[in-house]
Amino acid sequence: MLRLCGQQGTARMRVSETVLKFRKGEMIYAQGDPATDWFEVVSGTVRTCHLYSDGHRQLTGFFYTSDVFGVETPYYQSSAEAVTAVTLRRCMRSFGQADQLGEVAAPLGILQSALSNAQACIFLLGRRTATERVAAFLLATARRLGVRGSIRLPMSRSDIADHLGLTIHTVSRTLSELSRRGFIALDGPQSITLCSPEALRQLAEGGDDIIESRLPSPSASLMRPGNAALVYGAQS
C-alpha cells in the first residue's frame, strides 16, 4: 500500500487560455480542491483517483480523447493525474447559466456521461473474481479505444489494480493465465491482443466453466448466441 501517486509539481504549461498540457504523472487537480472547472481530454490519458486515509487508492476512471472529467461539485472527490502526456481543454464551470454562454458544451449530457462512467466503475467492482474483473476491464477498454487487433494500454499494472480493487500481482497473474488459455496475447506489458472477445465476455459474466474444450478451434461464436446483456457505460 501507500503507493506514490506521480510527482506532485503541478507545473501546468499554459498553452492558451483554455488549453493545458501535462507531462506523464503530473497532477491536474487534487482531491478536495474546490471544483472550479472541468476538463475535456484532447489527447492522452487521464486517471481520476480517490485516496483513502490509509494511503490506498481507488481509481474511479480512465479518460481518453473527447472524454470529460472533473464535473463533481462542490469539491473534487478524486484527484486527476496524467497517465501519459496529455493535452486538455479547460471548461469554466458555469452550470447555472450554461446555455447562455453557448461555448460551454451541454452540461446535462456531460453529467449523464459522468454518471454512466461512475456506474461502469461500480459494475466492474461488483464483479466477484479477479478473472471477471480483468476480462470486463479489457473488453471495456478495447471498446472505448475502438480497437481491432491489439490494444495499447496506456496505464500501468498498478493503475489497473487500483481500478479493479486488486493487487498488481493478481492482475499480472490473471493476465498471464488468460494468455496461457489463449484468450489474449501479451505482446509486451502494455500491448495486448484480444484473441477471443467472446470467451472474455463469458468470463466477465461469471462463466469460468469455459475449460479447454475451445483452445484450438476458435469457434467462440456458438457459445451463448444471444448475449443480450445490457451495454452499459458508453462513455462518449
Add this chain to the structure above:
Amino acid sequence: MLRLCGQQGTARMRVSETVLKFRKGEMIYAQGDPATDWFEVVSGTVRTCHLYSDGHRQLTGFFYTSDVFGVETPYYQSSAEAVTAVTLRRCMRSFGQADQLGEVAAPLGILQSALSNAQACIFLLGRRTATERVAAFLLATARRLGVRGSIRLPMSRSDIADHLGLTIHTVSRTLSELSRRGFIALDGPQSITLCSPEALRQLAEGGDDIIESRLPSPSASLMRPGNAALVYGAQS
C-alpha cells in the same frame, strides 16, 4: 447466488397523476427499461439493483425520503424496488426543456446528487476488508437517516451484502464482531445502535489495529484527532 428480487407484479396503485405507492418488495421499474421518468421518494426506502447475467446482483444505492433515483438515460442501468412500503412522486423526464416547465425541480442538481451517490457506492466497494465496508456503511446510513441513538435499518442482510459486495454470512459475522467489541449494539436484527462512531470511523478507514485498549473508557476522541477525511456522498 440467484437470489429472488422481490415479487415482480408491479401492481402500481395510482394515487394521482404523479404520486405512486408500492408495497414492500415490489419492482418500480426494471433494468433495461427505457428511462422515461425519474422518481422522488416521499416516504419509505427504495433500492436500485443491477443484475449480472450470472444472477448475482449489485445494489447501487438506497434511497430515503426526498432522495431521487432513476435519472440515468436512455435505459435504466439498475432496476428499482421497494425495500419497505413506499410512496413516490414521479417526475416526467423533460431535461431538454426543464426550466421552461418550472414544475420539474432542477435536473442539474439532481444529476449531481446521483453522481455523488454513485461515487459513494464506489468508495464503499473500494474498501478492502469486510469490517471496513460494514463500518463505512453503518456510518453513511446513520448520517443519512440523521440519527441520534439507534438506527432502524430498513433493509435485510441480503440487501446490505449485495450492496457491499459481501455475503450475508460475512455481514452477519461482522456485525456480531462489532457488537462483541462494543462498537455497536444489536437490538434485534434491524435495530442497531452506534455506540462508538469514532471507533467505527477508524475501522472504516483501515485502522483495524484498534484493539482492546479502549473498551471500558470511551475516550475515542484522542485517537487521530485531525481526522479530516473528506466527507463525500452527501446525498441530499
Add this chain to the structure above:
DNA sequence: CGACAGGTTGAGTGAGCTCAAGTCGGGTGG
C-alpha cells in the same frame, strides 16, 4: 403446530493477499 423466511454461527476451503525472488528494459556513468 408445522412451514418458511430471515438471521446467526461453526467448520473447512480457496481465491487473492503478503512476502520474497527473479526478470527485463532503459537510462546513466565510468
Add this chain to the structure above:
DNA sequence: CCACCCGACTTGAGCTCACTCAACCTGTCG
C-alpha cells in the same frame, strides 16, 4: 561498451480472510 541501477513486471510459496456448505435459531403466518 559494459557495469550498474532502477522501475515495472512476473512468478512462486505460504497465509488469511471471506466464501461455501451446513446446521441451527427465532419469529411469523397459515
